[in-house]
Amino acid sequence: MRVVIAEDTVLLREGLAGLLEDAGHTVQARVGDGEALLAVVAEHEPDLAIVDVRMPPTYEDEGMRAAVEIRRLHPETGVLVLSQHVEGRFAVELVSSDGGFGYLLKDRVLDVGEFLDAAERISRGGTALDPEVVKQLLAQPAADDPLAELTPREREVLALVAEGRTNASIAKELWLTEKTVETHVRSILGKLDLPQDGDTHRRVLAVVTYLRASAA
Amino acid sequence: MLARIAENVVEAKDVGMGGLRIAAWVVATANAVFLAMGLADMDRTLGSLPWALVPFVALSLLTPSVVGLLIANRQPRNRIAWILLLGPLAMTVQVPLALALGKGWALQMDRASWPLLYAWPIAIAFVFPTGRLLSRRWRWVAGAAIVSFVGFTTLAMLDPDPFSGDDASVPNPFADNAVAGWLEDTHLWWIWAILWAGMLASLFAGATAMILRLRRSTGVERLQVMWVAWSAVLIPVALVLCGLSAWAIGTAVIDWIVFPLILLFQMAVAASVGMAVLRYRLYAIERIVNRTLVYASVTALLLAVYGAITIGLGVLVGGDSSWVVALATLVVAVAFRPARSRIQDVVDRRFRKARYAGVRLVHAFEDDVRDGRRAPEEIGAVLGEALGDPLAELWFWLPETEAYADMRGQVGQPPVDARARREIRRDDAPTALLLHDPVLLERLDFLDGVLAAAALSIEMARLRVEVRIQLAEVAASRTRIVEAGYEERRRLERDLHDGAQQRLVSLGVQLRRVQMTLPREAQILSASLDQIVDEVGAAIGDLRQIAAGVRPARLDDGLAAALRDLARTSPVPVEVVAPRDRVAASVEAAAYFVACEAVTNAVKHASPSKVAVRAFRENGTLRVSVDDDGVGGAVVRRGSGLAGLRDRVAAHGGTLTIESPRGGGTHLEAEIPCV
Numbered sequence: 020m021r022v023v024i025a026e027d028t029v030l031l032r033e034g035l036a037g038l039l040e041d042a043g044h045t046v047q048a049r050v051g052d053g054e055a056l057l058a059v060v061a062e063h064e065p066d067l068a069i070v071d072v073r074m075p076p077t078y079e080d081e082g083m084r085a086a087v088e089i090r091r092l093h094p095e096t097g098v099l100v101l102s103q104h105v106e107g108r109f110a111v112e113l114v115s116s117d118g119g120f121g122y123l124l125k126d127r128v129l130d131v132g133e134f135l136d137a138a139e140r141i142s143r144g145g146t147a148l149d150p151e152v153v154k155q156l157l158a159q160p161a162a163d164d165p166l167a168e169l170t171p172r173e174r175e176v177l178a179l180v181a182e183g184r185t186n187a188s189i190a191k192e193l194w195l196t197e198k199t200v201e202t203h204v205r206s207i208l209g210k211l212d213l214p215q216d217g218d219t220h221r222r223v224l225a226v227v228t229y230l231r232a233s234a235a
Numbered sequence: 236m237l238a239r240i241a242e243n244v245v246e247a248k249d250v251g252m253g254g255l256r257i258a259a260w261v262v263a264t265a266n267a268v269f270l271a272m273g274l275a276d277m278d279r280t281l282g283s284l285p286w287a288l289v290p291f292v293a294l295s296l297l298t299p300s301v302v303g304l305l306i307a308n309r310q311p312r313n314r315i316a317w318i319l320l321l322g323p324l325a326m327t328v329q330v331p332l333a334l335a336l337g338k339g340w341a342l343q344m345d346r347a348s349w350p351l352l353y354a355w356p357i358a359i360a361f362v363f364p365t366g367r368l369l370s371r372r373w374r375w376v377a378g379a380a381i382v383s384f385v386g387f388t389t390l391a392m393l394d395p396d397p398f399s400g401d402d403a404s405v406p407n408p409f410a411d412n413a414v415a416g417w418l419e420d421t422h423l424w425w426i427w428a429i430l431w432a433g434m435l436a437s438l439f440a441g442a443t444a445m446i447l448r449l450r451r452s453t454g455v456e457r458l459q460v461m462w463v464a465w466s467a468v469l470i471p472v473a474l475v476l477c478g479l480s481a482w483a484i485g486t487a488v489i490d491w492i493v494f495p496l497i498l499l500f501q502m503a504v505a506a507s508v509g510m511a512v513l514r515y516r517l518y519a520i521e522r523i524v525n526r527t528l529v530y531a532s533v534t535a536l537l538l539a540v541y542g543a544i545t546i547g548l549g550v551l552v553g554g555d556s557s558w559v560v561a562l563a564t565l566v567v568a569v570a571f572r573p574a575r576s577r578i579q580d581v582v583d584r585r586f587r588k589a590r591y592a593g594v595r596l597v598h599a600f601e602d603d604v605r606d607g608r609r610a611p612e613e614i615g616a617v618l619g620e621a622l623g624d625p626l627a628e629l630w631f632w633l634p635e636t637e638a639y640a641d642m643r644g645q646v647g648q649p650p651v652d653a654r655a656r657r658e659i660r661r662d663d664a665p666t667a668l669l670l671h672d673p674v675l676l677e678r679l680d681f682l683d684g685v686l687a688a689a690a691l692s693i694e695m696a697r698l699r700v701e702v703r704i705q706l707a708e709v710a711a712s713r714t715r716i717v718e719a720g721y722e723e724r725r726r727l728e729r730d731l732h733d734g735a736q737q738r739l740v741s742l743g744v745q746l747r748r749v750q751m752t753l754p755r756e757a758q759i760l761s762a763s764l765d766q767i768v769d770e771v772g773a774a775i776g777d778l779r780q781i782a783a784g785v786r787p788a789r790l791d792d793g794l795a796a797a798l799r800d801l802a803r804t805s806p807v808p809v810e811v812v813a814p815r816d817r818v819a820a821s822v823e824a825a826a827y828f829v830a831c832e833a834v835t836n837a838v839k840h841a842s843p844s845k846v847a848v849r850a851f852r853e854n855g856t857l858r859v860s861v862d863d864d865g866v867g868g869a870v871v872r873r874g875s876g877l878a879g880l881r882d883r884v885a886a887h888g889g890t891l892t893i894e895s896p897r898g899g900g901t902h903l904e905a906e907i908p909c910v
Contacts, residue, residue, distance in 0.1 A: 028737050034744030041751050073733060103732035103740075104779055104788045125736075126775040129743040129768050131751070155803060 841865025
């Protein structure tokens with residue numbers, strides 16, 4: 020996997036690069052702001068761009084805007100946005116509108132395995148949504164919401180689906196067989212009246228779109 | 236005074252007027268020279284004149300001439316000036332004539348020319364101040380007047396009668412003249428009576444003309460007419476007072492008083508004309524007329540009282556008695572002050588109706604203010620009403636900022652336009668600026684009177700406006716402080732996320748790399764490193780929690796998002812209804828913290844089963860209400876969270892209300908302006 024990293028804190032940037040390289044990936048460029056990021060993405064057309072939300076010059080949402088721009092200009096490049104806290108709406112919109120996009124809190128990096136999983140998933144056109152964001156989307160459904168009909172286990176599965184996980188990954192996380200996960204997923208999609216679809220990416224998009232609509 | 240008038244002399248620019256100016260000098264000089272000649276040789280010229288009257292005559296002939304010259308110097312074409320110049324010359328020119336033609340001519344002219352003494356004041360009455368007659372019809376009146384004066388004087392000159400008294404021996408040069416004889420024969424001589432009546436009628440016509448002008452004129456012209464009318468009216472007033480004094484005190488010297496008085500008042504008329512035309516102290520006339528009326532009335536009244544007492548008691552007691560006179564004097568002396576103030580009041584009411592009404596309006600307003608019916612700031616409108624000037628505008632002076640403010644407390648610059656600007660002071664410090672119609676400058680007495688009456692109200696209104704502005708400033712600074720507090724929270728939140736939290740993440744990543752590159756023999760450390768990284772992760776979580784408490788980052792996404800986050804973290808179900816549209820960040824923050832504190836309070840103290848947070852915009856305010864079904868009984872105590880909320884809301888110019896009946900849940904509502 021060929022990666023570019025945009026992160027203004029040098030220590031973290033080098034740490035991330037080290038983690039990726041240790042795992043056998045190629046870090047093609049390391050930059051500190053959105054403009055430089057767009058330049059190196061155009062130059063290398065990498066598989067993945069890892070982007071910090073807040074970067075110079077304004078430290079507001081440069082990373083987010085650069086991410087949108089990269090998805091528009093280089094659809095083959097996946098984007099993983101890292102943030103210190105949940106920005107919310109914007110990220111969810113990006114995740115649900117398209118594949119090849121991920122949004123994670125920075126400290127997820129510390130769980131190296133899952134972080135690399137998510138990175139690879141995104142580089143292949145998949146998605147990754149931070150569990151914290153998913154938790155907010157799932158919190159306290161209204162009484163007439165079909166979400167309320169889900170069993171606790173189904174809710175757990177739904178959360179992992181929304182995070183962008185594959186059935187295999189979900190099975191591993193919950194100590195279940197893939198078959199059982201499949202059954203749960205089918206039941207969930209049925210209760211939420213979502214189309215049954217074998218493709219994981221499209222399934223995630225449908226679920227996140229649904230959650231977004233019901234949380235609004 | 237003459238020097239002051241002379242200062243105002245402006246060189247006429249038109250060179251063609253130089254000739255007229257020289258002519259004026261010639262006439263005035265001739266007048267003075269003739270007068271001097273007459274005084275030098277009184278036997279042959281003014282023989283019949285008592286010596287005591289000489290200075291009066293001289294002054295009454297010199298004054299109009301000098302005034303005429305002063306006016307002619309500035310305005311050589313001014314007809315008034317020429318009337319003043321030629322009027323006395325008609326008298327003084329008789330001196331050289333008399334010297335040349337002899338004693339008989341002198342006596343005859345002396346006997347015949349007295350109407351000329353009155354001709355020029357009447358002429359001025361006809362044409363003052365414009366130099367033109369009132370209308371075409373007045374030509375007939377003026378013509379009749381000229382015919383009367385010229386005709387009468389001519390007839391008088393033709394009088395063939397011999398002289399009387401000491402001069403009986405002097406032959407009349409007009410004795411046995413043919414014209415007089417013909418008039419006698421045809422019995423047309425009686426025409427003198429018609430001419431005499433014509434002269435008297437023209438006197439009244441002059442008075443009528445003045446009254447008409449006084450009524451029709453406005454502004455400066457009205458003041459000019461007033462000056463002259465005032466001096467003209469003095470003549471009959473003085474005559475009446477003389478008559479009264481003769482009756483009351485019984486002096487037999489009327490002849491010695493009346494004639495000099497008339498001469499003096501001629502001087503007064505001339506001087507008034509000068510004042511009016513040259514506009515010197517033009518505006519003082521209202522006060523002068525007022526004072527004249529007051530003192531003339533007081534004098535008349537006291538004379539009447541004095542006369543009534545002396546004559547009445549004289550009849551009762553019989554004969555003259557010194558104690559009767561003493562008593563009358565005492566009564567008059569005691570009555571003077573009260574009589575003066577009463578009459579002043581009546582005159583004020585009658586004569587200065589506008590001022591009186593204006594002052595009364597101001598006083599009525601003060602009563603209204605005292606009873607709480609009107610606000611002191613309305614004084615500006617009241618002044619406009621009292622002054623009859625709808626364009627009047629009052630600006631209050633703010634000494635601290637050295638600026639002006641209107642009645643609503645808007646600081647600004649009083650507009651510069653055609654209106655006159657009048658600074659109002661109290662105790663030598665400026666209080667306000669009045670913009671008003673410049674016409675009022677011609678009625679300074681009126682303006683001053685109304686402003687003096689309103690001085691206290693103006694100062695009161697000024698103080699209120701000043702306090703209101705200061706309060707607004709205090710409120711604004713409180714809002715600024717609170718907003719700065721929000722900004723500080725935001726900065727702190729940023730620092731936590733981008734500083735400490737970032738460092739911890741970096742630290743964790745480094746630890747992970749160390750862990751991954753551990754040599755086989757050190758793998759035993761891996762479990763410890765896992766633990767350490769978990770601790771680092773927990774620390775990051777803690778920091779995130781702290782930052783959210785300082786200021787939830789979700790506020791960046793709007794109030795609705797932040798409130799929903801609040802609901803998610805609450806242990807009690809919280810229903811949230813909030814608008815998606817955004818208002819000012821500081822208002823959103825205030826609303827969020829109100830809701831947050833209220834929900835926390837409810838959960839902590841009221842044990843509710845559910846809480847409802849509602850926010851909606853309405854008429855430029857953001858309403859946030861928090862209702863719970865808990866135990867109620869919440870009160871705002873000093874230093875409590877609710878009191879803090881109330882301060883926070885007040886800082887935004889909003890209000891916070893709490894209804895919390897015991898056992899009936901709590902309803903808390905904040906209204907925050909958000910325009």
